[in-house]
Amino acid sequence: MHKPLLTLSMKYFSLFLLAGFTTVAAAQTPVAPDSLPRCGVTSSFLEKNIDPQLLQQMNTQWQANSKKSKANGRLSADDPVLVVPVMFHIAHLGEAVGEGSNLSEGRIQAALAALNNIYRARGQYADANDTRIEFVLANCSGIDRANASSVPDFINKGVIYGGSNQQQVKDIFGPYQNKFINIYVSHMMTGAGGYAYYGGDMFITTYGLPNKGNQPEGVRLLAHELGHSLFLDHTFSGDNSCLGCSNDNVACPANGNPFNNGDQVADTPPHRVYDLNYFTPAYATNPCTNEPFGLDLVKNHMAYNTDARRFSPGQIARMRFFLENYLGYWRNSDAVPTPNNQIALSSVPANVCVGTPVAISYDNNSGSSSPTLLIQKGEDIVYYVDATSSPANFEFPKYRNGFIRDDYKLENGTDYRVQVAAGCNSRTSDSFKVKNLSQYTALIVGADGNNFPNSGSNLYLYPCTSSSLTLKAKFTFTVQGVTHTVPDSELSAYNFQWTYNGNPIPGATGSTFVVTSNRSGGSYRYSATGATCPGPINSYTTANVYPSTSAYNFTSDWDGSYSPPRSQCEGRAVMLYAGYVSNSATYDWYRDGVLLPGETSRTLSATATGTYKVVARDGSCSVNSSALDGISLHFGTLLENRIIINSGDSTICSRTDLASTATQPNQGFSYQWLRNGSNIPNATESYLTASTAGIYSLRLTQGNCQSVSNGIDLKKGSKQEKPIITGPKSFVNGLTHYLYVENINNVGIEWFRDGQPLTNNLYTHLAVSSSGVYTVRKGYNECVIESDPFVANFGSTITPQIESNDTVYVACNDQSSYLYLRFKDRYYENSVGLTFRWIKDGNDLPADQATGTYYYPKEPGVYRLRVTKDGNSGLSNPITVTTTSDRTVKLTAEQGVLSTCSGNVVKLIFPEVGNYNIPLVWKRDGVVLANQYRSKLTAYESGSYTATYQGDGCTVTTDPLPVTIGSGATSATLSGDYAIRTGETANLLLTAPAGLSYFFKLSDGSEYKGQGATTLIPKSPNLSTTYTLTGFGTYCGLGNASGTAQIDVTKCPEGTVNTTLATGYWDTPANWSCGSVPTVLDLVRVSAPHTIYLPMNYGAKSKSVELLGNILQEANTILRMGQE
Structure with a gap:
């Protein structure tokens, strides 16, 4: 898009310039690049007019100032704060103040405070560059309002970017004044999200002034447009892009003189608008400079992104230069107020509860009306309240998905304050603490305070019928990834009520409750109300307690909702739990089958490598456990x-x-x-x-x-990877089927039938009940890609599919085999109306055993399933079941990773087998790995791994699978010495370790990827060039790079033929020239006249014959070497 350079007449003169202005209009949308202002805006668009010669003079002075300035926008406390008055003109639709588009004063005060945080690098912008520019309400009021409903097209289109109603909107606010920045706010805008003029007014929608749900993104739009008013251009200025045009021919902005080209700021490198998208990281390479973009650009307020956070020092210098030299009609106007701050705060509580009204008393003697409560966390404005009288009430939103953002961890926050703002006056309270009970996670744990071993919100506990079980309340909250527990001493401030199957338990009002043996199975929960904050807090977990005469125990490493890594750094610990819990249970812990003395608690802090198992006992009650029970941990x-x-x-x-x-x-x-x-x-x-x-x-x-x-x-690439639709092979009348889309990877999708979008069409599956051509579109904007069409034709044909729980497909004669076959029902909403019959070797199996959706085969054979509906039948795919007692299968690795970097591990997976209770035998290099018997193995050492399954009379062994632990980047060498003519190609040789994929970089800046012991790099230089290997490594890290390669380019005349020479006898007379230079490797007998010319004017190699062998010249022959 070519940036609009636009001209209109001027309505006032600058006191400094005493001449007209030509103004550059710039616009930004807050959503997507395809909403940029359209191209071709005419010169009649602008309303102010800076004379082009005067603008050139201003920029010339800016260049001169920038070149001699040493500060270059990096300011100190000695630099003055430049105060700029602003006037918000609210063009509304006739609503009452505070309703709809007639924004309240509180909303404007919150926007102004957030805007000043941006420009002064405060609060969440503290890591940015301080501009030392502040904005203040003009005349200490700075807000006027007018009903713009009568303006043509305003109701339906708002202010039209480039349209005729812009001036009409301005006119409704009375005589124009130029002693402050005029900010016109409308409910909507057609053609842009906002725009502004150099040294002049700006137009913005209500989006740019935050409500209680969109802060701070809207304010960043306001900051962007004010940057234009202060003579900043887009960072991509000059890239000749335009809406609707192809991006292929968009040029990088000129940057020969960075103070005059592009955005006229030296430290914002040139780039194209679409090179820098909303998710570009700072390290990404800028195609226009071949250097990283850097934070000052990717998070720049004058670029298009969703995380604008900073101005560059050069931009700050430019804004301050124009404010100090050309915009005195703002800085020095009588609209700059002098605050008296005659506001007093008389009551602010020390603790505030989220979801509970808080009363703030104040005395406003400032002379400014309509005070506002601005609630701050640090310097950030997180909430505002329009106060009508004292005391004023406010209430923090109760939930984290309200206006209080997740990074304002309320339990951790003691730096909250209330600022009472009235016009340009304000007073800020002392800090107070906010308690947010909605951020608590209320758990049910054991009497010892430790978690029960369960990963979800439902606990299933099976104590013996003769035992009791204590349930205990526990509150946690998470700050920056670290979970904290509310101390038991604070629980006494809460009132509890335990429930059984949803009904309150009389007298159960403490933080603990004992389930006794006289209670039948059921679900227990609690609620808690606090003395400080009313709450309530409802337990996240439900304890489902079912007493049993025969209990079950297991060893668990689930710590609350997470299972910690089973490979831990030496010196750390992993908490292990017994799955069986009762108040009378006793426990013995074992590591690698050896009893751990003194470890008799329900929990164990494991710190040494080994396989851990806990044995539970509870009086005369039988507590069983699986032969496979145990947790393998590795510390190192x-x-x-x-x-x-x-x-x-x-x-x-x-x-x-x-x-x-x-x-x-x-x-x-x-x-x-x-x-x-x-x-x-x-x-x-x-x-x-x-x-x-x-x-x-x-x-x-x-x-x-x-x-x-x-x-x-x-x-x-220019597109996403294509989505793939899967579904049944046939669609049956009267049934609802499901289509699924694959290759999505959490990217947004949309379903279509016959080219039309469907309702409820954003999920990875789609219910289909009518014929049609179905497609899926994946991605957004220019990245959208559509699947191949999937044709669904409903009829009477049934094509069922079956699958097995055992990928080995071995059934042994032992009747305890766990192999089963099942109807693959994922493509069917339900099986109502379908009948089933299993078939073996073409014969129906007995009806009393083979008419369900599952079948357990005990004999070898070829199995299929016949599915019938309304008299129409179809046969499934076949599955062959064998009784081979010795079968070989293949191990796999998690994510296919068999070679990994030093310090990492490889996870191996044995194919799924029917019986999960039979242990495996794992070996490395033929040696049995003790205490490793599960279907997944963590490999800590290099070697060849196998696993064997023996059960139900069957033996299944895997092929050996080689694993390499400790692969890494070592070294690579570049070599080669070549002579070519212009336009020819030589292949440089890179020698590197085989194994992992690697990358390397040459001295000309080119980057490559390779795999294998050697990689050939084609090069076709126009001039003789020496290449150096400047970088090499794998994903494990950087390695050693060495070596050079030389390509000598001879500029031979067109038609010159190179001669290929062999060692041995040179018995054919020849003249060699223009780069046809022989290399002698072995003994050569010269038996005919040979002349080698070195045509220096064509840049041939400096040597004629490279003597790596010997030349034997026979009698009566000539070997002449020289120059033409």
């Missing part, structure tokens, strides 16, 4: 470290979200993301948004241990 220097694509594809269109699987709380993890083996600056969360191609990995640290994850190779 290795950490399980995997990353996955959380959203998006391996082909990046706009973004791909990566995530670590090591996100369990209280584990002490720290993260550092890598791209092509190098640290990504500021990428230290457990997740990463990637918008640049490369091999990504994650360095995970826990204590003194560190590992690098698997690598994910992301490519750049």
Whole structure:
């Protein structure tokens, strides 16, 4: 889009310039780049007029000032704060003040406070650059209102960008004044989200002034447009992009003179508008500079993004330059007020409860009306209240999805304050603490305060009928990934009520409740109300307690809602739990089958490598456990470290979200993301948004241990990866079927039938009851891609499918075999109206055993399922069941990773088998691994792994699977010495370790990926060039790069033929020239005249014959070497 340069007549003259203005209009939408202002705006658009010669003079002075300035926008406390008055003109639709588009004074005061935080780098913007520019309500009131309903098209279109009603909207506010920035606010705008003029007015929608749900994004739009008023342009200015045009031919902005080209700011590198999208990380390469974008650009208020947070120092210098030299009609006007701050606060509580009204008393003697309560956390405005009288009431939203944002951890917050603002006057209270009971997680735990071993909200506990069980209330809350427990001493301030199957239990009003043996099974919960905050708090967990005469025990590592990694850094601990719980139970803990003396509690803090198991006893009650019970832990220097694509594809269109699987709380993890083996600056969360191609990995640290994850190779593309629709092979009349879409990876989708969008169409499955051609669109904007069509024709044909729980398909003669076959019902809403009959070797099986959706085969054979509806039948796919007693299958690895970096592990998986209670035998290099018997194994050492399953009279053994632990980037060498003519190609040779994929970089800036011992790199330089290997590594990190390659280019005349020479006898007379230079490797006999010319004017190699062997010249022959 080419940026509009627009001209209109001027209505006032600058006191400084005494001449007309030509004004550049700039606009921004808060949503998406396809809403940018359209191209071709005419010169009649603008309302102010800066004379082009005068504008050139201003910019020339700006350039001169910038080149000699040493501060360049980096300010100190000695630099003055420049105060700019603003007037908000509220163009409403006739509503009462505070209703609809007639915004309240509180909403404007909150916007102004948040705006000043942006420009002064306060609160959440504290890491930005302070502009030392502040905005104040003009004349200490700064708000006027007018009903604009009578303005043509205003009701339906608002202010029309580039349209005729802009001036009519302005006229309803009376005579124009230029001693403050005029901000015109309307309920909507057609053609833009906002726009402003250099040195002049701005137009914005109500979106730009935050309500209690959209702060702070709207204020960033306000900050953007005010930047235009202060002579800032878009950072992509000059890129010739336009709405509706192809992005293929968009040019990078000129930057020969950064003070005159583009946005006229030297430290905002040139870029194209679509190079810098909403998710571009700071480390991504700017195609216009081949350097990283940097934080000052990707989070710049004058670019298009959703996380604008800063102005660059150069932008600050430019705004201040124009304010100090050309915009004195604002800074020096009599509209700049002098606050008296005659406001007193008389009552602010020390503690405030979320969801409970709070009364604030004040005395307003400032002379300004309509006071506002601005609620602050630190410097950030998190809430506002329009006060009509004292005392004024406010109430924090109760839930975290209200206006209080998640990063305002209320239990951790003691720096809340109330600011009473009236016009330009204000007074701020002392700090108070906010308690948010809705942020508590209310749990049910054991009498010892430890969690019951369960990962969900429902606990299932089976004590013996002769025992009692104590349930205890526990409150937790999480701050920055760390879970905290409310001390028991604070629980006494709460009133509890326990319930049984939803009914209050009389007298059960304490923080604990004992389930006695005289109670039958049922569900227990509690609610709590607080003395400080009323609450209530309802328990997140439900304890389902079912006494039994024969109880069951298991060993668990579930710590609340999380299972910690089973590979831990040495020095840490993992809490283990007994699954059986009662007040009279006793416990014995074992490691690798050896009793641990003194460990008799329900919990165990494990700190040593081994397989742990707990045995529970409870008087005469039988407490059983599985032969496979046990938890294998490893403590050392290795950490399980995997990353996955959380959203998006391996082909990046706009973004791909990566995530670590090591996100369990209280584990002490720290993260550092890598791209092509190098640290990504500021990428230290457990997740990463990637918008640049490369091999990504994650360095995970826990204590003194560190590992690098698997690598994910992301490519750049113009489209998402195509979604795939799966469904039944036939659609049966009278049944509702399901279609599923795959290859989505958490990217938004939309279903269509016959080209029309469907309702409730955003899910990964779709209920289908009518014929049609179905498609799925995946992604947004320019990244949208559509699936291949899926044709659904309903009829009488039935094509069922069956599957097995056992991927080995072995049934043994032992009647305890766990193998079963089942009807694959995922494509059917239900099976109403269907009848089933299992078939073996073409014969119906007995009706009393084979008419359900499941069948348990005991004999070998070929099994199928016949499904019938309304007299129409269909046969399923066949599954062959064998009784082979010795069968070989294949191991797999989690995510297919068999080679991993130093410090990491490999997870191996045995194929699913029917009987889960038969242990496996794992071996490494033929040696049995003690205490490893589950279907998944964590490999900590390199070697060849096998697993064997023996049960039900069957033996299943895997093929050996090689695992490499400790792969990493070592070294690579570049070599080669070539002579080519212009236009020819030479292949440089990279020698590297085989195994992991690797990447490397050459001295000309080119980057490559490779795998294998050697990689050929084609090069076709126009001039003789020496290439150096400047970087090499794998996703594990950077390695050693060495070596050079030389390509000599001879500029031979067209038609020159190179001669290929062999060792041995040179018995054919020849003349060699223009680069046809032989290399002699072995003994050569010259038996005919040979002349080698060195045509220096064509840039041939400097040597004629490279003597790596010997030349034997026979009698009566000539070997002549020289220059033409």
